[in-house]
Amino acid sequence: MSLADLRGKTAIVGVGLAGCGEARGMTDMEILAQAATKAVADAGLTMKDMDGLCTANLMSAIWPLNVVEYLGLQPKFVEGTNVGGSAFVAHQLPSMMALATGVCDAVLVCYGSVQRTGTMGRKERTAARNVLDPNPYEAPYQPFNPPSSYALVAARHMHQYGTTRRQLAEIAVAFRRWAQLNPEAFSREPLDIETVLKARMITDPFTAYDCCLVTDGAAAYVMTRADRAKDLKKKPIYLLSNATAVWHRSVIGMRDLTVSPSKESGERAFAAAGLGPKDIDVVQVYDAFSINVILALEDLGFCKKGEGGPFVENGAIGPGGRLPVNTNGGGLSCVHPNMYGAFATIEAVRQLRGECGERQVKGAKTAVVNGNGGNAAASQSTSVLATAEAL
Amino acid sequence: MNTQEQVGAEARYQAALNEGRFLIQRCEGCGRHVFYPRVVCPHCGGDSLAWVEPKGTGVVYSTTTVRRKPEAGGDYDVSLIDLDEGVRMMSRVEGIAPTEVKIGMRVRAKVIDNKGAGLVVFTPEEAR
Ligand SMILES: [Zn+2]
Numbered sequence: 001m002s003l004a005d006l007r008g009k010t011a012i013v014g015v016g017l018a019g020c021g022e023a024r025g026m027t028d029m030e031i032l033a034q035a036a037t038k039a040v041a042d043a044g045l046t047m048k049d050m051d052g053l054c055t056a057n058l059m060s061a062i063w064p065l066n067v068v069e070y071l072g073l074q075p076k077f078v079e080g081t082n083v084g085g086s087a088f089v090a091h092q093l094p095s096m097m098a099l100a101t102g103v104c105d106a107v108l109v110c111y112g113s114v115q116r117t118g119t120m121g122r123k124e125r126t127a128a129r130n131v132l133d134p135n136p137y138e139a140p141y142q143p144f145n146p147p148s149s150y151a152l153v154a155a156r157h158m159h160q161y162g163t164t165r166r167q168l169a170e171i172a173v174a175f176r177r178w179a180q181l182n183p184e185a186f187s188r189e190p191l192d193i194e195t196v197l198k199a200r201m202i203t204d205p206f207t208a209y210d211c212c213l214v215t216d217g218a219a220a221y222v223m224t225r226a227d228r229a230k231d232l233k234k235k236p237i238y239l240l241s242n243a244t245a246v247w248h249r250s251v252i253g254m255r256d257l258t259v260s261p262s263k264e265s266g267e268r269a270f271a272a273a274g275l276g277p278k279d280i281d282v283v284q285v286y287d288a289f290s291i292n293v294i295l296a297l298e299d300l301g302f303c304k305k306g307e308g309g310p311f312v313e314n315g316a317i318g319p320g321g322r323l324p325v326n327t328n329g330g331g332l333s334c335v336h337p338n339m340y341g342a343f344a345t346i347e348a349v350r351q352l353r354g355e356c357g358e359r360q361v362k363g364a365k366t367a368v369v370n371g372n373g374g375n376a377a378a379s380q381s382t383s384v385l386a387t388a389e390a391l
Numbered sequence: 392m393n394t395q396e397q398v399g400a401e402a403r404y405q406a407a408l409n410e411g412r413f414l415i416q417r418c419e420g421c422g423r424h425v426f427y428p429r430v431v432c433p434h435c436g437g438d439s440l441a442w443v444e445p446k447g448t449g450v451v452y453s454t455t456t457v458r459r460k461p462e463a464g465g466d467y468d469v470s471l472i473d474l475d476e477g478v479r480m481m482s483r484v485e486g487i488a489p490t491e492v493k494i495g496m497r498v499r500a501k502v503i504d505n506k507g508a509g510l511v512v513f514t515p516e517e518a519r
Contacts, residue, residue: 136401137427138481140510143469144457151455152471159453159494203469204456204490251471252427252481257453 003241003272006093008391009100011229011236014043014222015346020335021186023216024117028057029070031218032112036071039220044233045106050222052077052098052107054091058129058338059120067110077104083246084373085286087111088341089381092223092242099225106228109345112218113337122214122338135250144203146288147211149251149376151203154291156257158205161306165205167313168290169196172209172332174318175287179329181319181359186215187333210290212331212340219342221349237349237385240275243268244381251376258306260377262299262370269368270301273384277301280384281364282351283323284344286372287330293317295377296370297325324361327351341371341381352387365390400428403442408509411502413447415478416440426478447500448516449474456489468492472513474500486514 016038019031032055040047053075057063064080067073077098083090088111095107115122130139143149157163173193179185191209199207229236245261245268248254270276277300285296294308302323303311311317317325328334328347335343348367350356365387373379398406400416404427407414416425420437424445431438454470468489473479482500484492498513 136405140505140508141469141481141483142457142467143455143481148455148457148469152453152469155455155494156453201456201458203458252479257471 003243003268004274006096006100007240007272007274008238009226010096010223011226011238012221012345012349012385013224013229013232013234013236014039014041014045015349016042016220017184017343017346018218019112019114020184020217021215022117023114026114027118028059028112028114029066031114031216032067032110032220033070035112035218035220036108036110039110039222040108042234043222045222047071047073049106050108051075052095052104054079054088054095054107054109055111056080056082056087056339057111057113059125075104077107083244083379083381085288085339086244086341086371086373086379086381087339088219089242089345089369089371089383090244090341090379092239092383093244095223096239096242099223105224107223108220109223109342110218110220111339111342113339114216115338116214116216118216137252138250146375147206148203150289150291151206152251153254153257153295153376154205154289157291157294160258161309163294163309165197166193167309168205168210169193170312170315171287171290171293171317172196174312174315174321175326175330175332177315177318178327178359179333182328182334185329185334186213187329206289209332212288212336213333215335215337217335217337217343219346221342221346235353235387237352237387238391240384240386241269241272242381242383243272244379246379248376248378249374250378254376254378258295260295260299261380262296262382265380265382266300266370269382269384275366275384280366280368282327282348282361282367283325284327284348284367285325285370286340286344287326287332288340288372290332292372292377293325300368300370300382319359327356327359327361344369344371345383348385352385400430400440404428405508408502408511411509413445413500413502413511414442415445415474415476417443424476424478426474426480445474445476445500449498449500449513451484451492451494451496451498452479453494454484454492466490470513472498480511482511482513484513484515
């Protein structure tokens with residue numbers, strides 16, 4: 001048996017979003033439950049059909065228990081591994097194995113956060129986590145994390161490969177242009193490169209436009225076996241592969257700041273899928289910061305190492321460009337409730353279903369999703385998805 | 392049962408810093424230097440790590456200026472320093488404006504008092 005044996009054996013059959021942007025008055029769990037309800041209904045199933053559960057939350061180490069109780073589930077398969085924001089992409093491989101072996105029949109993957117409007121906001125959440133999970137070799141120097149860690153990554157990439165702030169700005173502008181085509185996106189006002197370049201620095205070389213949004217939001221999707229998927233309500237989107245690589249915890253453990261674990265997860269995912277970057281119609285990468293997109297495009301093989309900057313120039317990854325990336329507007333312009341992996345996955349599914357309206361990539365049959373987690377690209381999880389035609 | 396209290400690597404590192412001494416580790420199994428301090432070598436899995444004094448010199452691997460309002464203390468540097476022993480640490484370069492800290496700059500360590508605890512910071516080598 002190998003990873004390739006799981007190719008096309010499972011599919012995503014239901015997706016749901018809730019509370020994206022601002023969900024004032026709601027809790028993490030309440031919007032998670034709303035998204036889960038939508039995803040289950042989208043699949044044409046019921047909550048009682050969910051005999052597998054994947055979930056994680058930065059505020060509770062045993063979050064799956066909370067979700068089981070709240071939703072009234074009694075799962076035969078529970079996966080709560082938290083590798084940061086990539087978790088909800090990384091949850092796919094264990095789910096594929098559990099479904100393929102018959103351990104369970106339907107897996108609900110779900111997440112929710114009200115970090116923007118909740119009574120415990122982002123600042124308080126970060127402070128609490130620093131107490132529970134201290135990093136004594138970084139904390140005394142007061143990096144403004146996560147932005148400062150990724151700023152160190154960007155500065156090194158710029159030094160080593162000549163990547164420019166203008167190229168980073170191209171990314172923010174491309175995703176804003178996608179967001180303008182997405183009625184669900186949070187930031188839709190026009191944005192140009194000069195505005196990004198002139199904005200106030202937060203942690204050099206980043207301005208606020210290089211950093212993901214701080215929003216509320218919940219996302220859920222349902223996975224099942226391919227044989228069962230065919231009889232459900234929506235067109236199944238097949239999982240060809242998923243692979244996760246974890247190389248470090250924080251920026252002091254990242255040996256080469258210009259290479260992320262996507263290099264490993266991407267190689268494994270593409271090999272098992274039997275596809276390469278040239279076969280991919282639409283790309284969803286976790287853009288916690290602008291530099292993440294350059295690392296992902298290079299490490300996944302869409303361009304050579306060091307050429308990510310020139311690759312994104314002239315609107316190449318925006319609407320009408322050569323490679324559609326983050327068609328919902330990404331974490332930079334659409335939604336970013338702390339952990340974005342499930343949102344990237346759902347946008348890939350919607351594109352492959354052909355449900356994306358004005359921003360639809362015509363005829364998209366294959367997609368890559370690349371999750372990012374931790375304070376410095378510490379964990380990366382890559383999936384290849386496809387419609388039945390591309391199986 | 393061992394009832395004697397132990398001193399872990401993290402506590403020992405900080406205790407030395409509090410006395411003004413900057414120590415790192417060297418693995419007696421594979422010979423490589425190790426930072427941050429551990430009880431097991433991340434290179435070979437060996438559990439015999441000796442404390443050694445580094446030369447204290449190194450090079451800026453990457454750097455960022457964290458922007459902060461003047462009334463809160465103003466902008467400051469956060470850098471990653473590669474020590475000549477081959478290990479990397481987070482620190483800050485002092486003695487020059489944070490925006491003047493450049494990748495590739497040679498720097499030298501010093502131990503300062505940070506609210507009662509020893510802390511390693513760096514200054515540019517040529518400025519000494
Ligand atoms: Zn060793």
